[in-house]
Amino acid sequence: DIQMTQSPSSLSASVGDRVTITCRASQSISNYLNWYQQKPGKAPKLLIYAASSVQTGVPSRFSGSGSGTDFTLTISSLQPEDFATYFCQQSYSTLYTFGQGTKLEI
Amino acid sequence: EVQLVESGGGLVQPGGSLRLSCADSGFRFGSFWMTWVRQAPGKGLEWVATIKQDGREKSYVDSVKGRFAISRDNAEKSVFLQMNSLRVEDTAVYYCARDVEGYYGMDVWGQGTTVTVSS
Numbered sequence: 001d002i003q004m005t006q007s008p009s010s011l012s013a014s015v016g017d018r019v020t021i022t023c024r025a026s027q028s029i030s031n032y033l034n035w036y037q038q039k040p041g042k043a044p045k046l047l048i049y050a051a052s053s054v055q056t057g058v059p060s061r062f063s064g065s066g067s068g069t070d071f072t073l074t075i076s077s078l079q080p081e082d083f084a085t086y087f088c089q090q091s092y093s094t095l096y097t098f099g100q101g102t103k104l105e106i
Numbered sequence: 107e108v109q110l111v112e113s114g115g116g117l118v119q120p121g122g123s124l125r126l127s128c129a130d131s132g133f134r135f136g137s138f139w140m141t142w143v144r145q146a147p148g149k150g151l152e153w154v155a156t157i158k159q160d161g162r163e164k165s166y167v168d169s170v171k172g173r174f175a176i177s178r179d180n181a182e183k184s185v186f187l188q189m190n191s192l193r194v195e196d197t198a199v200y201y202c203a204r205d206v207e208g209y210y211g212m213d214v215w216g217q218g219t220t221v222t223v224s225s
Contacts, residue, residue: 034211049211091208096153
């Protein structure tokens with residue numbers, strides 16, 4: 001199975017900060033990498049698909065990059081509603097795997 | 107607006123069975139893969155199973171193979187997860203999601219249904 005490792009596991013930041021979350025795959029996954037945001041008690045929400053494509057309706061402050069094994073999710077200027085947990089997910093294999101999550105806290 | 111609504115969760119003893127359902131209130135249900143993802147209390151997301159459009163191709167995480175079965179009824183716009191031989195470690199919130207052929211991510215999610223396996 002393809003293992004996905006996110007870092008950091010948690011991150012403290014302030015409104016207006018630029019933050020970057022990384023995700024590393026145990027083998028090359030091309031750009032089959034998706035990012036999700038989850039708030040407590042809610043279902044995940046798709047932010048980025050195919051490593052760098054922003055899902056319709058997602059603010060432009062969210063961006064993704066990377067290919068192969070190393071990927072990043074960047075929030076250019078944190079807003080109060082962005083404090084949540086973020087997960088990466090590979091879809092290169094039909095046996096999907098998620099990263100362990102990054103909790104973004106104030 | 108596409109909405110997915112899960113049902114069927116509850117409390118069950120170890121070794122028991124449950125059948126989860128997920129109904130799509132939108133359209134073109136038959137054009138999409140469907141996936142179940144679960145989240146144990148306080149833990150991260152875990153992919154459980156995926157079924158492709160015609161229902162013939164299915165995949166499962168190793169920990170549920172032989173115990174869980176995913177199926178779909180395109181006429182009823184529903185996907186199901188039959189869970190047998192349940193274990194304490196299957197306790198989780200189970201989400202169904204519309205899966206845009208993997209590459210484009212899971213773009214619509216249900217609200218989740220809670221499964222608790224306990225004696």
